[in-house]
Amino acid sequence: MRILGIESSCDETAAAVVADGREILSSVVASQIDVHRKYGGVVPELASREHLRQIVPVVREALAQARMQLAEVDGIGVTHGPGLVGALLVGIAYAKALAQALGKPLVPVNHLEGHVHAVFLEAHQAGRTPKLPAVCLIVSGGHTVLYEVTPEGHGAGFRYRKISQTRDDAAGEAYDKVAKLLGLGYPGGPMVDRLAAEANGAPAPVKFGPTKTRGNALDFSFSGLKTAVLYHVREHCEYGAEILAREAALARGERKFEQLLPLCSPQTLALVREFQNAVVRDLVERTMVAAQELSAESVLVSGGVAANSQLRATFEERGKSAGLEVFFPSRALSTDNAAMIAAAAYFRFRAGCLADASLDADPSLKLA
Ligand code: KG4
Numbered sequence: 001m002r003i004l005g006i007e008s009s010c011d012e013t014a015a016a017v018v019a020d021g022r023e024i025l026s027s028v029v030a031s032q033i034d035v036h037r038k039y040g041g042v043v044p045e046l047a048s049r050e051h052l053r054q055i056v057p058v059v060r061e062a063l064a065q066a067r068m069q070l071a072e073v074d075g076i077g078v079t080h081g082p083g084l085v086g087a088l089l090v091g092i093a094y095a096k097a098l099a100q101a102l103g104k105p106l107v108p109v110n111h112l113e114g115h116v117h118a119v120f121l122e123a124h125q126a127g128r129t130p131k132l133p134a135v136c137l138i139v140s141g142g143h144t145v146l147y148e149v150t151p152e153g154h155g156a157g158f159r160y161r162k163i164s165q166t167r168d169d170a171a172g173e174a175y176d177k178v179a180k181l182l183g184l185g186y187p188g189g190p191m192v193d194r195l196a197a198e199a200n201g202a203p204a205p206v207k208f209g210p211t212k213t214r215g216n217a218l219d220f221s222f223s224g225l226k227t228a229v230l231y232h233v234r235e236h237c238e239y240g241a242e243i244l245a246r247e248a249a250l251a252r253g254e255r256k257f258e259q260l261l262p263l264c265s266p267q268t269l270a271l272v273r274e275f276q277n278a279v280v281r282d283l284v285e286r287t288m289v290a291a292q293e294l295s296a297e298s299v300l301v302s303g304g305v306a307a308n309s310q311l312r313a314t315f316e317e318r319g320k321s322a323g324l325e326v327f328f329p330s331r332a333l334s335t336d337n338a339a340m341i342a343a344a345a346y347f348r349f350r351a352g353c354l355a356d357a358s359l360d361a362d363p364s365l366k367l368a
Pocket residue numbers: 010139140141142143171172173175176187188189190193303304305306307308309334335336
């Protein structure tokens with residue numbers, strides 16, 4: 001069964017064809033980063049307009065790469081939430097029109113369930129299957145949430161229970177905000193990731209302790225950490241000149257790692273590493289505690305921040321010493337894509353979850 005997946009919940013217009021929920025026949029992602037960069041974040045109105053421009057060529061390209069005609073598609077899976085309402089509506093309207101015109105089933109997909117399936121898609125390519133129950137951390141620019149994943153009968157795939165979530169910023173949002181205040185460009189995650197690796201032995205100019213959350217101790221919180229970085233930078237005037245120099249470089253379009261690295265002092269590199277240490281420590285610590293409390297068989301990590309090299313290395317290490325297998329998607333499947341939506345749609349379809357022409361966007365759709 002070949003499903004065409006369509007994703008337009010945020011700032012990526014994506015389409016993919018996946019066979020039987022496991023075999024990626026094509027995956028095309030049109031990123032809007034260049035459109036939103038000068039605003040330092042996603043502008044919803046611009047996102048919707050870009051999706052409108054991109055959706056037809058992106059779907060066409062996904063079909064071409066899979067060497068298929070539209071009529072050969074067996075079903076259409078589309079993200080109907082959570083996300084930006086105007087952005088979601090573009091994908092939904094297009095998917096509905098295709099499904100009606102072709103007389104094919106339309107399957108609504110929760111974007112977060114897509115991220116879970118990204119891990120299984122990747123594992124499948126390597127001939128592995130994560131054992132359940134699992135603890136799944138979804139960590140991106142919009143979400144930081146832990147779920148317990150257990151098997152569900154009737155071919156639907158999985159059942160979810162929310163364990164905890166962020167009380168304020170998502171981890172990716174903290175990366176983006178810290179990068180912005182340090183003059184490191186947008187999005188901040190990939191740049192901070194690479195710069196942190198360059199800190200070598202430089203001593204940390206400030207120490208960020210573990211974040212404690214009252215109530216559910218497994219909840220996350222990143223806005224205090226972001227504010228701590230801001231105060232530290234404000235209190236130390238030596239950062240000022242290099243931030244201005246980097247902002248000037250960014251304004252000239254010099255935003256590559258090789259161009260910004262020489263404009264970063266060892267103190268800045270050490271600050272960036274200390275920030276990343278704190279984020280990674282909190283993410284890994286809480287996930288591993290949850291996994292132990294629930295006697296999970298494996299740990300799944302997905303979403304844009306799952307591309308982070310230190311997060312991956314730390315999870316691998318901790319998983320090994322705890323005797324738990326840790327699974328990540330490849331970097332391409334970590335960030336938003338439609339292959340994960342098509343995969344999730346396959347299992348939803350098998351469970352009989354179909355939508356009709358009344359399908360609407362649900363910007364705050366929950367997974368559990
Ligand atoms: O999943 P995604 O593509 O979109 C959302 O649903 O948000 O995630 C994007 C987020 C951004 O905040 C970006 O800075 C972060 O993921 N990100 C990273 C890395 N690559 C992307 N954060 C840390 N390290 C990375 N290597």
